[in-house]
Amino acid sequence: xxxxxxxxxxxxxxxxxxxxxxxxxxxxxxxxxxxxxxxxxxxxxxxxxxxxxxxxxxxxxxxxxxxxxxxxxxxxxxxxxxxxxxxxxxxxxxxxxxxxxxxxxxxxxxxx
Amino acid sequence: xxxxxxxxxxxxxxxxxxxxxxxxxxxxxxxxxxxxxxxxxxxxxxxxxxxxxxxxxxxxxxxxxxxxxxxxxxxxxxxxxxxxxxxxxxxxxxxxxxxxxxxxxxxxxxxxxxxxxxx
Numbered sequence: 001x002x003x004x005x006x007x008x009x010x011x012x013x014x015x016x017x018x019x020x021x022x023x024x025x026x027x028x029x030x031x032x033x034x035x036x037x038x039x040x041x042x043x044x045x046x047x048x049x050x051x052x053x054x055x056x057x058x059x060x061x062x063x064x065x066x067x068x069x070x071x072x073x074x075x076x077x078x079x080x081x082x083x084x085x086x087x088x089x090x091x092x093x094x095x096x097x098x099x100x101x102x103x104x105x106x107x108x109x110x111x112x
Numbered sequence: 113x114x115x116x117x118x119x120x121x122x123x124x125x126x127x128x129x130x131x132x133x134x135x136x137x138x139x140x141x142x143x144x145x146x147x148x149x150x151x152x153x154x155x156x157x158x159x160x161x162x163x164x165x166x167x168x169x170x171x172x173x174x175x176x177x178x179x180x181x182x183x184x185x186x187x188x189x190x191x192x193x194x195x196x197x198x199x200x201x202x203x204x205x206x207x208x209x210x211x212x213x214x215x216x217x218x219x220x221x222x223x224x225x226x227x228x229x230x231x
Contacts, residue, residue: 034219036220041224041225041227042222042224042225043116043203043205043222043223043224043225044155044203044220044222045222046219046220046221049219087154091218094168097143097160097162097167097168097209098143098207098209098218099160099168100157100220101157102147102154102155102156103154104153104154105154
């Protein structure tokens, strides 16, 4: 069971790039890394998922070093609407079923 | 495509009363999850269904919580009797996970949640 550790909170000004790093030291060979975003009064929403190296989509980039013991979510040029809690998850396969565990997340506050 | 539907959105009850939450997952999603999210914390898995079978209920307080997914589609989560510490948002999620080797790559789709206040 790979436990994740990420900063409790971060502040950033509008227009800046934000990098949120997550530590998952005991990640297993077949585990995937996934990031979710949660706004107040809403359920979490999938942002990006990766296994190794770099993954990019229209919303964010995910950097995973070769040892996979950490990952960094990069949000380019954040706006006020990016203020949310960001969760790093490691998903594993247990008997053929997906298992994921949420940590406490990183509360990102974007400042005008 | 319709998302995960949950009801009610809000519920206020007194301790020792009972409450039920309903979830309708995205059509075709075999996996359904119920999470409990206490204010300021991340979601905590209560129970996971694959079709109408329970995959994981290790963190479900079975003395007061129960959940079912009789026909492998809708699900109901019940709390009876409720305690003050049950005040939380109850999130339902579904996933089109393939069962087997690549099961851990599925995206979870969450509903907006049901906020429970126990007085």
